[in-house]
Amino acid sequence: MKVYAYADGASRGNPGLSASGYWLLDESHRLIFKRAFYNGKCTNNVAEYMAVIEALRKALELLGPDAEVVLVSDSRLxxxxxxxxxxxRSPNLKALNEDAKVLLGRFRSHRLLNVRRENEYVSKVDADLNELLDSIEEGGADTAPGPKIHRGDNFQAKI
Known part of the structure; x- marks a missing residue:
């Protein structure tokens, strides 16, 4: 099975309050799973990497190593x-980079795509992050790191 992992990170201030999130879509671009989570205070690049790592972990958990993953991000870096x-070059990013590479290597195959932030699905992930950060800034959300999770209607766990 092919899965598209649209990942994005956001930081208000750099470093500042940050969130990461992703959408996992099947080959027909139907939602399998999505998540947005609070990171605390970190840089935008760390938030971007956290989104990628968590998207890959969840795709591996749900679909297993036989899946083909297409990782899509607006972060050229x-x-x-x-x-x-x-x-x-950044010591903060070296371990995150290695984690992402190790996770990608666990899939049958992978592709990396850098897209513009206006991409339909990246912009939806970005909207989820902004909603979460707005809620945190307004005091309406728990600031403990944790997931906002949604499983798509067509979700089928690998057995």
Whole structure:
């Protein structure tokens, strides 16, 4: 099975309050699973990596190593670092980069796509992050790191 993992991170201030999230879609672009979560205070690049790592973990958990994953992000830095096109200079990002590469290596195959933030699905993930951060800033959400989870109607766990 092919899965599309649309991942995004956001930070209000850099560093500042941050959130990460992702949507997992099947080959027909139907929602399998989505999540938005609070990271606390960190940089935008850390938030982007956290989104990628958690998306890959969840895709592996739900679909297993036989899945083909297409990782889609608007972060040129993160996609280029994972692909080995850019060096990872920041000590904070080195471990995250390695985690992402290890997770990608567990899938049957993978592709990395860097898209514009206006991409239909990346913009939906971004809207989820902004909703979560707005709620935190207004005091209406628990600031303990944790998931906002939704399973798509067509979700089928791998047995």
């Amino acid at each position: 993160v996609i280029s670092q994972i692909a080995g096109k850019y060096k990872v």
